[in-house]
Amino acid sequence: MTLIQLSTISKTIRRQPVLRDVSFTVEQQTITTLEGINGSGKTLILKAMLGLIKTRGRVTVNEIPLRIGQRYPVQAGILIEAPSLIEEFSAYKNLKLLANLMPGVTNQDIVQLLHQFQLPRENGAKVKHFSLGMKQKLGIAQATLGQSELIVLDEPTNALDTESIAALITYLQSLKAAGSTLVVASHDHEFVSAISDKRILVEAGTAYEI
Numbered sequence: 001m002t003l004i005q006l007s008t009i010s011k012t013i014r015r016q017p018v019l020r021d022v023s024f025t026v027e028q029q030t031i032t033t034l035e036g037i038n039g040s041g042k043t044l045i046l047k048a049m050l051g052l053i054k055t056r057g058r059v060t061v062n063e064i065p066l067r068i069g070q071r072y073p074v075q076a077g078i079l080i081e082a083p084s085l086i087e088e089f090s091a092y093k094n095l096k097l098l099a100n101l102m103p104g105v106t107n108q109d110i111v112q113l114l115h116q117f118q119l120p121r122e123n124g125a126k127v128k129h130f131s132l133g134m135k136q137k138l139g140i141a142q143a144t145l146g147q148s149e150l151i152v153l154d155e156p157t158n159a160l161d162t163e164s165i166a167a168l169i170t171y172l173q174s175l176k177a178a179g180s181t182l183v184v185a186s187h188d189h190e191f192v193s194a195i196s197d198k199r200i201l202v203e204a205g206t207a208y209e210i
């Protein structure tokens with residue numbers, strides 16, 4: 001079953017075409033990847049898919065046409081660009097803040113996520129003392145907290161070491177097995193090969209399935 005359909009999505013910024021007739025579908029309970037070099041248009045496609053930017057063309061989610069400013073049709077966990085973290089809080093407190101907005105997410109869920117990403121436990125260090133990789137892991141943890149129906153990750157392997165990338169691959173596959181649909185943008189070819197059910201190559205604003 002199709003969760004998201006993009007049909008002929010185009011966008012021009014300052015007279016430069018940045019997206020050109022992008023069309024593809026995201027099927028439920030699969031991992032779709034967007035692969036491409038810096039500046040190819042991956043992030044803009046993710047934003048278009050989430051109704052965060054205005055484009056020409058049409059996006060539907062569960063067959064509902066997306067309109068900017070309206071409630072997104074499904075619950076989505078998102079990491080796009082830098083994670084939004086409160087530097088003065090611990091990893092636990094950052095996740096707790098988000099959990100307070102999500103019905104059904106327990107303290108145990110937070111503790112499990114901290115364990116999954118090998119982040120400091122409840123009374124651990126403040127985020128301002130974290131390494132870049134630790135901040136990235138906390139950003140991914142925020143996006144996967146509550147195992148949303150849709151999980152969108154932009155360059156999740158940024159700043160992660162090889163071991164952490166291997167753990168992330170297993171974790172993303174377990175989220176899919178538990179029912180989530182994932183869309184992941186990355187320029188990391190090996191990572192993309194390991195997780196993809198559907199691969200979309202993004203080149204200068206165009207997208208091809210490979």
Ligand SMILES: Nc1ncnc2c1ncn2[C@@H]1O[C@H](COP(=O)(O)OP(=O)(O)OP(=O)(O)O)[C@@H](O)[C@H]1O
Nearest residue numbers: 013014018036037038039040041042043044045187
């Ligand atoms: N607000 C903006 N103003 C001007 N140009 C923009 C803006 N946002 C994106 N672009 C341009 O659109 C193109 C695609 O950008 P996008 O961020 O989608 O690339 P990307 O594939 O995600 O790159 P990266 O791997 O570096 O994150 C780039 O050429 C970028 O310069």
